[in-house]
Amino acid sequence: MKQSELSRKVGACLKHEGKTLGWKTRAYSAFRVEGDMFFSLLVSGHAKEKVLYRRLSCKPMAFDAQLWRILGMTDNLQEPLGLRADGAYTLFGIALYEGSVEVPEWSDEGLANATRQCLLEAEACIESNLHLRSVDAFMELGEAFNADILKRVPNTAWNFWKERLICHFLKGEMDQAMSIAEARIAAGDSGRFVIGGQTFYQLAQRKLKGHTASVG
Template sequence: MKGKALKKTAADLRRNVSREHGFRQSAYINFKVDGGYFFCLYFFANGSAFPNEAKLTVKPMYADTLWWEIWDSLECIDAPISLRGTGAYALSGMVLAKYENLIDPKESGDSEMKDLYEHIFSQADTEISRFISENPDADTFYPDETKMDYDPDRLLYLMALIHNKQEDEALSIIKEAHSNKHHCVFRSGWNSDSYTYIKRWCNRNRSAERIRHRIDNILNAVIRFRAFVIMSMSRSRRYDLPNFWDYRPLDVGIYIAIIFSWIFLMKNFTMVWISLAILVIMQFMVDGKRAKRYYREFMNLPMTIRRKWTIGSWSVTVALWVYVIFLIIKPLKQ
């Protein structure tokens, strides 16, 4: 049996056996939800068709949902459950068991191949039953951090603290990590990381944070509006992302209209440079990570709504350039 066919056979066998044990399959993982927990079996083939290593992890179901809310990745919440095991922003789980040095059946018969998976899933069932009996309440579960599957930022433990209203303890851990010059794995932009978002979340009910939250909501509205505009102007989209050259007439029109207004109408060259700086900063802020979810939201709109956005966006662009031409012609007539 050739390598490609062997891999397909291995995947099919793993899927069939996993279903008998209540697991679902996605790529290299098998997972199931039980007792409010997300149990995930990771299989590592290391170049072989059959795994020579497997690992069973667990985390409360609320953990990823809470983290995605904090990390401002709300689109992940409605994604398939398998994303909690394979997603880039999914939290690591606590390791319950490792299965190493597994026998690779290679050219063996189907029965021997099936036995390999049956052995793993049977042991996983035993571990899951034992774990749930010892930890029946997922809401009050705290992970043993000595058994974590690579979680240097202690995110799963922090989510457990926040979920149980222990925000002050979470902030204390972050403060200590900062004092030790810890660098987070998850980063966003120049100066934000996972701890930045967690601190904002924990402080969201305080006065200063409420003001920041309102400003953030306004900024999100601006980002959403711009995302819809540039997506509506993009004739060609790759991976649901806008084409820069398609909406460039709008951006250039905005820049020139503002600059020429200060030059020809206000006669203020200082404000030209200030306006340019503000525009560059604003464009950097509104075209970042946050905009991506609004790109996807736009693509899910009905075609009639998207067409209205397209007409409106191009109408504004044409109006901007008419205004620019007016600013250029007006001094020539004087």
């Protein structure tokens, strides 16, 4: 089977099996909202290796909304929920697990069974993490993930600063948010997003200054 054909079939299977199990889907992602959290399962196939790769991640619903306000992309607030799963201007979230499922044969039945297995595993993981329904629980998870990856890969480009800034912003802790913005600007960190020549942290700094001025 060609990779393009497999990708098309994976998307179709995910949509069909996801609907059966109560998930919404967009392209190669299945997603659902539990409490304040957005859970997203990304599924992709590798034709030659005969495996499905899957990654279940989570993030607070409020975080992408605040990201868009900072970036000046508030029109995204009116877009379908699935934008949070694969939109270019969204946060990646924190992975709860990732890996692969072997598919003995690329038949319609084999692919459907493997896709359903991915969804059922994701459901089980979400149910086993019932505490993970709030911003505070997410931040605790994110800090642990951040500490682990820095320990394993000291020179990683990964960092958790955007999420920290957004969390402070949402909690009204503007001084803490401003301190992060200033430090990341000094460090030359774009925050992965650049709009009109302005980085995420420069835009956040401007937003925070505007908020302070309006309050004052």
